[in-house]
Amino acid sequence: MVLRAPRPRFLRSICCFGSWARQLQRQSSGSVYSSIHGFSQEEIKEKLQAFPGGSIDLLKQDSGIAVLTINNPPRMNAFSGAMMVDLEEKVTQLENWTDGKGVIVQGAAQTFCSGSDLNAVRAMSNSQDGMKMCMFMQNTLTRLLRLPLISVALVEGNALGGGAELTTACDFRLMASGSVIQFVHKHMGLVPGWGGAARLVTLVGSRNALKLLGGAVKVDSDLGVHIGLADGVLKVDLDAARAETGLQQAESWLSQYTKGPAPVIKAVKKVVLSGRELSLSDALRTEKDIFGTVWGGPANLQALASKSKHK
Numbered sequence: 001m002v003l004r005a006p007r008p009r010f011l012r013s014i015c016c017f018g019s020w021a022r023q024l025q026r027q028s029s030g031s032v033y034s035s036i037h038g039f040s041q042e043e044i045k046e047k048l049q050a051f052p053g054g055s056i057d058l059l060k061q062d063s064g065i066a067v068l069t070i071n072n073p074p075r076m077n078a079f080s081g082a083m084m085v086d087l088e089e090k091v092t093q094l095e096n097w098t099d100g101k102g103v104i105v106q107g108a109a110q111t112f113c114s115g116s117d118l119n120a121v122r123a124m125s126n127s128q129d130g131m132k133m134c135m136f137m138q139n140t141l142t143r144l145l146r147l148p149l150i151s152v153a154l155v156e157g158n159a160l161g162g163g164a165e166l167t168t169a170c171d172f173r174l175m176a177s178g179s180v181i182q183f184v185h186k187h188m189g190l191v192p193g194w195g196g197a198a199r200l201v202t203l204v205g206s207r208n209a210l211k212l213l214g215g216a217v218k219v220d221s222d223l224g225v226h227i228g229l230a231d232g233v234l235k236v237d238l239d240a241a242r243a244e245t246g247l248q249q250a251e252s253w254l255s256q257y258t259k260g261p262a263p264v265i266k267a268v269k270k271v272v273l274s275g276r277e278l279s280l281s282d283a284l285r286t287e288k289d290i291f292g293t294v295w296g297g298p299a300n301l302q303a304l305a306s307k308s309k310h311k
Helices: 009-029 041-048 081-095 118-123 127-145 162-168 196-204 206-214 221-227 246-258 262-277 280-294 298-306
Strands: 055-060 065-071 102-107 150-155 158-160 172-175 180-182
Touching: 041 081, 041 127, 055 081, 065 081, 065 246, 081 127, 102 162, 102 246, 127 162, 150 162, 150 246, 150 262, 158 162, 162 180, 162 196, 172 221, 172 246, 196 206, 262 280
Parallel strands: 065 102, 102 150, 150 172, 158 180
Antiparallel strands: 055 065
16 A cells, blocks of 8 residues: 655645635736637727727826716717727726726716617627627726726616616716616617626626516616615705706715725725625635735824824
8 A cells, every 4th residue: 555645735725825816816907808718809909999989088086086988979878899999998097097096987968878889789790799899898897897996887867788787887876866777688689798797696686687687677766776776866956056966976975985095995995806706715815915005004104193092
């Protein structure tokens, strides 16, 4: 009989660490698909740019809150192919925004987004192109949700189809009175393809998600709050002189979560993200590492200096 030496514990630890490190690398890169999945981002970008129209506008403010605007009013802010590429580029800018703390996603002209521009959809109706567009938008919206910024979708007017999916790629959703979020994919003979179904299940549970997708239910602000899809409803002030715009209300609402130094707000988002996407043991290790980036940092030392006594 040949005795086999037990595998050293440190080797098992190295293997576990390697798996954990790979998970962190995937999370930090944000994207779901790469060349190993047969996906070429540059190839699909070239195809998408053949369908122009509209724009994605980004305004980074000194407050640390950015405003990302879906801008294609003639088509109810539907995404042209060029706009899909534009969104990916704006997300890259937000990933690299050192002073950023939050982002508001809105539609121009008080309409959120009606999904994909049908001109681009018809031109890319073959299965291969459709799958590539699906992977491209899943990557982009996953990176949007994984930004180290606290995000809120400001839903005014209609958020339909891909627009409804876009709302789920934000941490929060605020709805104006009279606005609607509707997953209309069934009416088009489709299911969500931009990651909206997976995110919807996380937000409202599988039973509610099945109702919203299977029934193409129109979710108004009351139903949105009731099922947990909406986090608040914009106030209506009959005094026009005092009334705040939807964007002003959204900025005020978001500011309660973005007060403080950017490194701390980013750290808060990162620990929540790891808790949502990693196993418990990996999330705990990640939390420890993120804690190490702020412990003894400027904000921590300033807080300790100003609060020398317990009350």
